[in-house]
Amino acid sequence: MSANETYISKRLFQRHLDSVGRARLPEWWLDTQRAAWDAHLGLPHPGPTDETWRFTDTEAIRLSGFEPFPTADLLGALPAGQLRAPAPVKPPPGVVYCTLNEAIAKHADLFRAYFRARPAALGGEKFAELNAAFAACGAFLYVPDGVELTTPLFARHVLNGHNIAAFPHTLVILGKNASATLVEVFDTEYGDRLLASGVSDLHAASGARLTYIGIQNWGRQATAFHSNATSVAQDANVTTLNLHLGARYARHESHTRLDAPGGRAEILALTHADANRRLDQRTLQTHSAPDTYSNLLYKNALRDTSKTVFSGLINVEPDAQRTDAYQSNRNLLLSPDAEANSLPGLEIQANDVRCTHGATTGGIDPEQAYYMAARGIPPETANALLVEGFFEEVLGKIPERPRAPVEATLRAALARGGR
């Protein structure tokens, strides 16, 4: 489809700008949003010959009739139990942890230095521009050089209603040798037809350590796009885990850049797809410096008539010698009608590297099913146990502290669907 197409009317964009003005946000921010709106209009809706949308029915995600509406953002410390209300938190001096609008108003220099500085561009640019045009919610975390946050932080973005669209934008900036953990949940309590186009960009300066967990749990009728870019500087160590539990159609793009020697990234994702849901994951691991490491592991469990697409690429640039890069996509099919598409790609332009990728797709191992049956475990319970076991490999890579509540959320989603 041609450019100038949008999913939200110009009138509603004008209304959004008015609200930004009323919130007394600075003029540069209005300019930024106007530029993004123009860029959004200038990009075409993805079509059937776009390689970055291969295996996706792009006509089925043609959208209209949404009204922008920001998420309710609940920010605090990670609670011990359910991932609902955040626990109170008092960050150490220098640390900034606030909503997006507060960051724009109070920390403009910092915000502007990093906002969309190095975005992902894996095909969803039209939706990322839409996010920038309407962004009015999300979280902002800045941890200065040398500060180590021991308390994991938590942000919950809630979107409830009908025919509304939200554009959460999260920006995480870790200074040199800083460390932090952030768990974000994108949630719907009630509502049916929703649109979400989110962005979470992560910047880890040299020596920084970051654990980021994003849990997409939008309502089951939602159409959701999400763009994630992770920059890993020298000797920095970043672990990202994205859980895909909600939405009717969800697309998640993730670009991890290893820019300087010693950078390490663990890139993880778990998907539970049931009913007629569509999950679309596109990843890129760019190694542009020598002696970097990245390890991607995406696991999808598919029930009913669900369909997933995993399209990944490891790009080792010339001179990025001694790169260690791995990419693995495992699909567990749990019904005769589920469909998994896997496109694990490599583009290697340096010779002294260790790169492997793998993709496997299959049902439950009959031997494991037999083992369970022989011990009197009913098929449904056995099935659930085996799916949990399937996910355990990924969860095991997450530090103890954020893991328990994340696991609980995942278990609740597994219990909700499919059985």
Next chain:
Amino acid sequence: MPDTNASTHGQAAVIGLDQSAGDFTYDVKYDYDAGKGLSENTIRYISAVKKEAPWLLDFRLAALKIFLSKPMPTHWATRDLDTLDFSKIRYYLAQGQKPKRTWDEVPDDIKKTFERLGVPEQERKFLAGVEAQFDSEAAYSNVKELVAKQGVIFMNSTEALAKHPDIFRKFFGKVIPSADNKFAALNSAVFSGGSFIYVPPGVKVAQPLQAYFRINAENFGQFERTLIIADEGAELTYMEGCTAPKFSTSTLHSAVVELVALKDAKIQYITVQNWAPNVFNLVTKRGVAHGNAEIKWIDCNIGSRLTMKYPGVVLKGRRARGEVVSIALANDGQHQDTGAKMIHLADDTTSTIVSKSISIGAGRASYRGHVHVAKGLKNCKNNTECDALLINTNSRTDTYPAITVRGDANRTQHEASVSKVSAEQIFYMQQRGLTEAQAMSLSVNGFVNDLVNRFPMEYSVELKRLIDLEMEGSVG
């Protein structure tokens, strides 16, 4: 073998498929020449010269329309394709219409060409039949009496169209329709030459059938069309080796090869591609395997500037099996974009893809694969392994597989690795007196050894020598 070759490459003289051995051209007088460029008139001309039936002319003209309407596939393929200028290519050129029957009838200058290529007369003793394509038409064919006695039809496709129109038409264009892709459409419009083989039910052809292809005119695209049918329970091995002279401007080679393995049949198709480094080699190869049939593609790509070739098997009947074994060697200025397709359309079908590539200097080797398990099937299995070896710091390799599986009763597995030659291995060999280049060559040969050994003997020997040759000058 002539001494002139030995002066350029030490071992070239003994290598039948050595690229430099094809690095010459004779001034052959072409009896039929459709000129440069492509239009309806070109096609009417080709069809008229070949005295074709009206249905075939219609088929060609329809294909031309498809070719013209399809865009270049550069949304996924290399931009290098854009350098092709279709208006500067000769689409048809023939020495004569009737293939020569015996070696004696072959003109002397053509004989010289084949001698230089290393298609020696004595080799015919070992081969069941030789169908050597010289430019558009087969220059000679010599099916051994034994094979003919078994009822096997082995001739060039033009001849087959005239002599066996019913069987030809029944299978022609069914595995690869004209609209399959832009270059299949081009081939369907202008094809000439290529082999036609029909093996009757239950006949097992003991010796491999073999054909050599040659391009011998500048800017001349070769568009052979091969159709092989193995009837129920029949078995056949077909070997295809390519070599072309070097030219200053690019040459286009766009073949279509269709295989049909009926119930319980087995077809093995072996290719060694060693075109000159200015050739665009854009080939569509696919086979249909019916119940319990087996199709195996053994594909080795060493030459050409750009090769795009993804041999495929459509597994149409229960318990059908498909296999692709692929070796690619990409040197400076070369892009080997090769791979495989496996389309599972029936229960209990299995497929295997093994691909190994070596990138030398600024060479680029890409694996592109497609594995598809259709809806509602069970017990389908695919196993894919791709290994890439990078020799120099500026070498490049890519892997682009696409795997679609529906249903929990099927299983696919894809694994790929990229590595360089182990420094420890090289050190070990150097300690024992090998030069670095020799050690490198040995190591690379070791990397592909298990695949090379699956080629027939004469090919595997040539391949190993060819790898040595390509490795020359890549170290130090």
